Amino acid sequence: MSYLSIKGLKKSYTFKPILRGVDLDLCRGERVALLGANGTGKTTLLRILAGLTKPDAGSVTINGMDIVHDALQARYRVGFVAHQPYLYDELTALENLVFFGRMYNVNEVHERAVALLNKVGLARRARERVSALSHGQAQRLSLARALLHSPPLLLLDEPDTGLDEGGNELLADILNEHSERGGATLFTTHNLEHALSWSDRIAILHAGRIVYTRETEGLELEDLQETYREVLRPRTKVLS
Amino acid sequence: MALVNQETGLTQQEAVAKARRREPGLPVASLVLGALSLTGMMISIWMIFLYAPTDAIEGQPQRIFYFHVPIAWIAMLAFVVVALAGIGYLWKKDERWDWAARAAAELGAVFATLTLITGSIWGRTTWGTWWTWDARLTTTLILWFIYIGYLMLRSYMGRTHASARAGAVLAIIGVIDIPIIYESVNWWRTLHPQAEVGTPGALPPSVVLTLMVSLTTFTLFYSFLMIQLYQLQRMQAVAQRLRASME
């Protein structure tokens, strides 16, 4: 029984098709790395799952709830870390977390916020405005924001870019912890090493569809690189 | 040989065919409405200038009434069409509703302009001033601004779904507002009685008949024009799809 179920998902931006029928399932405790070239719709897919935009066709269910009809309830179950940190510059780190905590109806918001700041290593920066944080620190805060409401589904869009070595370790820990607790994770990345070490399964998105999936157990880096190159090779068919 | 676009998987012909979903029945309707409008126009013009009696007070210039009233009616009708098409789009998410909305808005703006011009001319001949703040004319002026605002908004936002949604919301708010605007201007006028553009009192049957014929003719003409502009919108959508599929 999959926690996240995507069937035939289609999305176009002004008649330019981006997603052409995506099928993907995620089970509890599973971590999936989504690979693909730039502009192929990885971010669009995540944005749809996070409830920021609606699909044109197809269905997405999170724990049985349809993402369009039960949009509000679905959002409670998703935590999203995107390219932009989705934070308020004029507020402090702590204030940001308290704000989002209240929006997500988190219990004992203050304590939870402080605990998460500790977890991502920003405890000393709690009372600093986000505008004063470095990009890496803002990304960590964004991670904390996504975890506030303990979402069963975690979505991360290229979380490893912009993070330093310590940040990457933190990320790996959080991903492990999340899946040990039974949470599902879907993240995108360009780094094939991270894809292999942080996930249980990889999927490649190309030309608007999932064209390849494979368990990472027993998969070697060189093989993955070869497959990746092969799938992404440009093709033009000539019909007569 | 047909090249398949590697991204879309469609050939050029398939892309065009897909976008060009034919609208059955419209060419016939267009022809019929066109013929009816033309006939109607000829009858109307004869009636307006030859059949209808000359007004005792205003004289010949009063005949502009037979143009002004139907044109004003169409300007209002078109706005209701924009709002209804907007509701249709928000509900069904089918872009054809939006084509109808844009067509109606362009037509409505033109007719609103004509209403203001004919009203102004009529006022000039009757009262000697180019403008009076009478309730109908003022409301039409505000309606004209709303039309222009709508066209500006659609233009700035381009041919996108967001643009269609924004236009629909504007039209819905506007159509609810128009009666309120009219009433408030009416109340305001009772304090500043001014020249009014209109024909007071009971109207003789020949006048009423001429007016009805003119009204019907203009409505037919409007429907005919709506089909033309709708097709134009459809063509623009096809062109947009073509451009997108080629990249």
Add this chain to the structure above:
Amino acid sequence: MIFLKQVLTILWKDIRCELRSKQTWTGMGLFALLVLVIFNFAFDLRVDNKAAIAPGVLWVAFVFASLLGLGRTIAAEREKGSLDRLLLCPVDRKAIYLAKLLGNLLFIGVVEIVALPIFAALFDVPLFGALLPIVLFGTVGIAAVGTLFSAMAAATQARELLLPVLVFPLIVPVVISAVRATGTLMVPAANEPPWLGLMAAFDIIFLSASMLTFEYVIEE
């Protein structure tokens, strides 16, 4: 009630951010005062025609100051395309509208509170307590429509131009009613239509309509 809690949370956040950035308040306050001063030179307010013109002057100042403020709040959110920050949350879009509306009312209200005594002083017009409901209903009317359309205009390049073009025609009933109601206060007249009632009806109708249609404007 989660809905209410979210409205207040967003409102509190907006106030905090605005206080810290200090951009909107000062600009709007100064603007309202400037308009009043300019009108002093534009109109020669002698005793006899004061009552005829003063209400108009006041409300023109309020309308222009409101438009300035309306543009700012949603524009601030939309900079860097970050209305997403709110859309991400499990919050009813109507709650976002209400929060933005209340924020706008607060900003415009502060400007009005500052401008009114100065208006009374500059034009030697007595301030009436009965002015309060008129100002309240009028401002709610302008803000109800303005909040919706500032979200719309914020998506375009020419937002400063588009917002007044869209909003002015629609708030005509409010402007007429507010000016006439204020005028009646200063110079009571017989058989005056129920302007306050019209404003109240306008407010209710357009608050509802805007709240219901807001989600179509801000969702992608």
